[in-house]
Amino acid sequence: METETIKAGDPKDIVKSRYDACAEQGGGEGAVCCAGDTPASPSFAAEHGLYSREELSLVPKIAFTLSRGCGNPAGFADLQPGEVVVDFGCGAGIDVVLAAHKVGPAGKVVGVDMTPHMIERAKQSVAEAHVAETTEFLLADLEQVELPDGFADVVISNCVINLCPDKEAVYREAFRVLKPGGRLAISDIVYGGEIDPQVRERFQANWAGCVGGAIEEDRYFQILQDVGFGQVEIVARHPLQQKELEEMACCPGPEFTPAPAKDDIASVEGKVVSIKFRAGKPRTH
Numbered sequence: 001m002e003t004e005t006i007k008a009g010d011p012k013d014i015v016k017s018r019y020d021a022c023a024e025q026g027g028g029e030g031a032v033c034c035a036g037d038t039p040a041s042p043s044f045a046a047e048h049g050l051y052s053r054e055e056l057s058l059v060p061k062i063a064f065t066l067s068r069g070c071g072n073p074a075g076f077a078d079l080q081p082g083e084v085v086v087d088f089g090c091g092a093g094i095d096v097v098l099a100a101h102k103v104g105p106a107g108k109v110v111g112v113d114m115t116p117h118m119i120e121r122a123k124q125s126v127a128e129a130h131v132a133e134t135t136e137f138l139l140a141d142l143e144q145v146e147l148p149d150g151f152a153d154v155v156i157s158n159c160v161i162n163l164c165p166d167k168e169a170v171y172r173e174a175f176r177v178l179k180p181g182g183r184l185a186i187s188d189i190v191y192g193g194e195i196d197p198q199v200r201e202r203f204q205a206n207w208a209g210c211v212g213g214a215i216e217e218d219r220y221f222q223i224l225q226d227v228g229f230g231q232v233e234i235v236a237r238h239p240l241q242q243k244e245l246e247e248m249a250c251c252p253g254p255e256f257t258p259a260p261a262k263d264d265i266a267s268v269e270g271k272v273v274s275i276k277f278r279a280g281k282p283r284t285h
């Protein structure tokens with residue numbers, strides 16, 4: 001398994017190879033990270049408040065085992081029957097399944113991911129969840145999603161955009177595929193305090209863990225504004241504690257991404273923030 005320090009300029013390749021290997025292996029043995037240390041046990045995610053027991057009862061085991069999110073965007077997107085939803089970085093499809101249940105038979109959910117084995121697993125998930133007819137998948141980079149302008153009512157994303165080196169390009173795509181008046185519901189990771197530059201560099205060398213590609217919260221929301229989004233509404237903001245950071249920083253699992261040094265983790269405790277927010281594309285655009 002490749003675990004060497006990444007070279008500047010290739011974070012996407014590292015992300016792709018690690019998440020693809022994880023999906024190919026069905027989550028890896030004892031996979032940790034955002035989903036917790038016993039991802040096969042629905043109670044862990046329930047205890048961490050990501051998904052309710054009722055939601056988890058709708059999710060096939062493969063989607064849950066491979067889930068690597070830091071929130072539940074379909075749960076706070078206020079999805080309505082008949083709406084069209086796009087999930088940016090859908091992974092093995094946990095949020096696609098949940099969104100499909102909310103938009104119902106008249107709606108549609110499209111999952112986008114650049115990792116072929118995640119897309120395969122997501123197709124398996126929607127088939128097992130009996131929502132294949134209202135879901136579709138695209139193997140694509142989020143910087144260039146092959147969907148028409150104004151396609152979607154809602155773009156959701158769960159712990160993905162921190163992994164993208166060009167966050168502005170990704171949010172420009174989200175803006176483009178949304179209808180005027182459309183909305184975003186996003187869970188992501190940002191920096192909420194000053195990080196020592198050397199520690200930051202070491203996290204960047206571990207880019208696939210959902211901490212290395214994170215940026216400062218102010219800069220993150222400036223990007224949204226620059227792209228044209230308004231009505232930003234923070235739904236929740238949770239500074240990660242040591243154990244959560246340890247799990248998060250070796251996403252998609254320690255056999256794919258080496259754990260950072262304990263001292264580095266301790267130095268950023270409380271400064272790495274899990275955020276959940278909604279934002280809107282103006283109706284007049």
Ligand SMILES: C[S@@+](CC[C@H](N)C(=O)[O-])C[C@H]1O[C@@H](n2cnc3c(N)ncnc32)[C@H](O)[C@@H]1O
Pocket residue numbers: 012015016019020066067068069070088089090091092093094095112113114115118140141142143157158159160163164210251
């Ligand atoms: C941390 S996982 C989260 C997956 C899923 N949203 C969930 O909650 O389980 C990140 C996912 O984003 C995908 N991803 C990261 N960067 C991407 C990009 N630039 N384009 C498309 N997919 C990307 C990865 O392949 C991976 O499946």
